[in-house]
Amino acid sequence: MDKKQPKREETKVIHAGPDPDPLYGGVSTPIYQSSTFSFRSGDQGAARFAGEDSGFIYTRLGNPTTRALEQCVAELEGGYDALGTSSGMAAISTALLGCLDRGDHVVGTDAVYGPTRGFAEKHLTRFGIESSWVPTERIESIREAIRPNTRMLFIETPANPTIKLTDLEACGRIAKECGALLVVDNTFSSPVLQKPLRFGADVVLHSMTKYLNGHSDVVAGILIARDQEIHARLQAMLQNLGGTMDPHQAWLVLRGVRSLALRVEKAQENAGRLAAWLVEHPKIAWVSYPGMPSHPQHELMKKQMAGPGAMISFGVRGGYEAAKRTIDEVRLAVLAVSLGGLETLIEHPASMTHTCLPRAEREEAGITDDLVRLSVGCEGFEDLRDDLEQALAKVPEVSGSPTAGGR
Numbered sequence: 001m002d003k004k005q006p007k008r009e010e011t012k013v014i015h016a017g018p019d020p021d022p023l024y025g026g027v028s029t030p031i032y033q034s035s036t037f038s039f040r041s042g043d044q045g046a047a048r049f050a051g052e053d054s055g056f057i058y059t060r061l062g063n064p065t066t067r068a069l070e071q072c073v074a075e076l077e078g079g080y081d082a083l084g085t086s087s088g089m090a091a092i093s094t095a096l097l098g099c100l101d102r103g104d105h106v107v108g109t110d111a112v113y114g115p116t117r118g119f120a121e122k123h124l125t126r127f128g129i130e131s132s133w134v135p136t137e138r139i140e141s142i143r144e145a146i147r148p149n150t151r152m153l154f155i156e157t158p159a160n161p162t163i164k165l166t167d168l169e170a171c172g173r174i175a176k177e178c179g180a181l182l183v184v185d186n187t188f189s190s191p192v193l194q195k196p197l198r199f200g201a202d203v204v205l206h207s208m209t210k211y212l213n214g215h216s217d218v219v220a221g222i223l224i225a226r227d228q229e230i231h232a233r234l235q236a237m238l239q240n241l242g243g244t245m246d247p248h249q250a251w252l253v254l255r256g257v258r259s260l261a262l263r264v265e266k267a268q269e270n271a272g273r274l275a276a277w278l279v280e281h282p283k284i285a286w287v288s289y290p291g292m293p294s295h296p297q298h299e300l301m302k303k304q305m306a307g308p309g310a311m312i313s314f315g316v317r318g319g320y321e322a323a324k325r326t327i328d329e330v331r332l333a334v335l336a337v338s339l340g341g342l343e344t345l346i347e348h349p350a351s352m353t354h355t356c357l358p359r360a361e362r363e364e365a366g367i368t369d370d371l372v373r374l375s376v377g378c379e380g381f382e383d384l385r386d387d388l389e390q391a392l393a394k395v396p397e398v399s400g401s402p403t404a405g406g407r
């Protein structure tokens with residue numbers, strides 16, 4: 001077997017990317033902690049700036065450690081190439097500013113990570129770029145929102161924090177029909193569970209702060225382009241905005257990515273068991289987890305994902321106060337935003353991650369006051385279940401509420 005053509009995701013994450021250290025044979029990529037790279041001569045410097053010599057110039061423009069990570073993730077997503085960014089938001093703002101012009105319009109998923117929509121609604125408007133944020137889990141709502149000047153579909157699936165899915169193949173078709181780019185935020189799945197380029201995406205992006213790094217110790221992002229033209233456009237914008245990646249940050253993510261498949265497998269198994277337990281719990285009003293056969297998008301999950309992932313959202317009977325009480329009472333799960341780490345994290349989007357949306361927009365997107373978001377980690381299932389059990393036991397009972405169900 002050719003080492004570079006493995007079939008299994010758990011093999012790919014360990015071996016993807018260039019040889020770690022052709023110089024000394026190190027099995028870990030060295031950290032090139034240098035801001036600038038010397039030229040042997042003025043001619044060589046000029047040739048590098050002219051693109052005739054492929055050597056490095058300056059770390060904002062490129063760095064060997066960052067390059068190794070970019071090649072690794074580009075391979076995992078099946079893209080032409082990738083660009084490491086200083087955060088997930090740097091990837092998102094670069095994609096929006098790099099691919100849209102004044103007078104363009106973007107259609108996006110209503111329940112995206114709050115600041116993504118906030119950036120478009122508060123800042124892109126100043127540059128004459130308009131946006132419509134619609135429930136993209138209903139494909140008709142995308143069609144209805146398309147305008148003659150629509151140049152991008154921005155899809156987050158599964159969406160943060162509703163865990164609703166959008167049909168990527170249908171989006172690929174619509175984008176082609178109307179001459180728009182399909183940009184997919186693949187943060188919640190990671191490339192081991194979902195590869196949007198296969199369904200017609202033009203750009204895939206991640207907050208690598210989450211699953212790709214996986215250890216809650218780095219903030220980072222990445223942009224993966226389908227082809228050379230889009231890659232060049234994104235690269236030009238990124239180098240000017242300056243939200244590029246630091247080599248030490250890149251090295252940490254490279255280390256994290258090697259265990260991605262193992263971490264996702266364990267967390268996903270925990271999530272499936274927790275969702276099945278939560279849905280039966282008398283204090284839970286609803287559970288959103290596409291791994292449950294009762295989830296309305298279970299079939300879509302099977303079509304476009306290799307597994308449902310490890311993000312769950314659920315409603316606690318009793319609304320805002322009951323949800324807040326739950327997150328205050330957990331002892332093992334960590335009360336913190338972010339997701340995709342080894343440890344289970346719990347948060348309340350209506351008062352935390354999604355407060356930048358006005359209440360009406362938030363509720364319309366399904367981000368209700370009772371919603372608690374759980375990023376399930378790699379602990380033992382029984383410990384997580386017992387922790388939630390003791391927390392829910394402290395939530396006051398609500399009489400006469402409907403029984404729990406899927407959402």
Ligand code: LCS
Pocket residue numbers: 087088089090113156160185187188206207208209219220221337338339353
């Ligand atoms: N995309 C998604 C789906 C996210 O969940 C986040 C951050 C971002 C992009 C932005 O990435 P960053 O710049 O933070 O690396 N999500 C967070 C969350 O749900 N809680 O805290 C951060």
